[in-house]
Amino acid sequence: MSKIAHHPESETLAAYASGSLSAALGIVIGSHLEMCAVCRAEVARLESVGGSLIDRLTPAPISAARREQIFAQLDAGLGESAEPLSAAPVTQPTSQLPTPLRHFFAVETYDQLPWRWIGPGVRLLSIDCGEGKLVMLNIGAGRKMPVHSHRGNELTMILQGGYSDALGHFDVGDVADLDSRVEHQPVADADINCICVAGLDDKLQFKGWLARMLQPFVGL
Numbered sequence: 001m002s003k004i005a006h007h008p009e010s011e012t013l014a015a016y017a018s019g020s021l022s023a024a025l026g027i028v029i030g031s032h033l034e035m036c037a038v039c040r041a042e043v044a045r046l047e048s049v050g051g052s053l054i055d056r057l058t059p060a061p062i063s064a065a066r067r068e069q070i071f072a073q074l075d076a077g078l079g080e081s082a083e084p085l086s087a088a089p090v091t092q093p094t095s096q097l098p099t100p101l102r103h104f105f106a107v108e109t110y111d112q113l114p115w116r117w118i119g120p121g122v123r124l125l126s127i128d129c130g131e132g133k134l135v136m137l138n139i140g141a142g143r144k145m146p147v148h149s150h151r152g153n154e155l156t157m158i159l160q161g162g163y164s165d166a167l168g169h170f171d172v173g174d175v176a177d178l179d180s181r182v183e184h185q186p187v188a189d190a191d192i193n194c195i196c197v198a199g200l201d202d203k204l205q206f207k208g209w210l211a212r213m214l215q216p217f218v219g220l
Contacts, residue, residue, distance in 0.1 A: 023130050156178070159197060
C-alpha cells in the first residue's frame with residue numbers, strides 16, 4: 001500500500017474525537033483511521049485532552065428531589081424486560097471492506113456489493129447510516145465524474161485504485177476533506193476501477209446541465 005498523503009483536516013479529526021461528526025462523516029473517518037497511524041495517534045491525543053478537561057469540571061450539586069427522581073427512573077428501567085441482544089455477524093479477516101462498513105453488508109469483496117448503475121462506467125451504492133448521506137462509488141478505470149461543488153461538507157476516502165483532480169492525486173487510504181469552496185472533477189486512474197466511500201451532509205452541486213438534470217435519479 002502506498003504512503004497516505006492526504007489526511008482529514010485537524011478540525012475534522014477534532015470533531016470526530018468529540019463525537020460531533022454526523023454518522024456518515026464519522027464512518028469515513030473511522031475507515032481512514034484503520035489505515036493511518038498518524039491520524040489514529042492524533043485522535044487519541046485529542047480524546048486524551050478532552051478527557052482531561054472533563055475531569056477538571058466540577059459537577060453541579062443535585063437536589064434531593066432530583067436524586068429521588070433519577071433513582072425512581074432507574075428502578076423502573078430495571079423492572080422492564082430487556083430484549084435479547086442479537087449476536088453480531090462474524091466478519092472474515094479476508095474482507096476488503098473497512099471495519100466501519102462491514103456492519104452494513106454480509107459480503108467480503110467489492111464485486112459482491114449491490115452496485116447500482118448511474119452512468120457510463122460509474123456505479124453507486126447508497127448506505128443507510130441514519131445520519132447524513134453515505135455512499136460508495138465504483139468509477140471505471142479512466143472515467144471522469146461530472147464537475148461539481150458542494151453545498152456542505154464531503155469526506156471521500158479511496159478504498160481501491162485512485163483518482164486525480166485539481167487538488168492532486170488520491171490513492172488508497174487518502175481522504176479528500178471538502179467543503180462548499182471546492183469545485184473539482186475526479187478522474188479515475190487508468191489501470192483500475194476507483195472505489196471510494198463518501199460521506200456528505202448536503203447534496204452535491206453539479207455544473208453541467210445534463211448532470212443537474214439527472215441528479216434527482218442519482219441521489220447525490
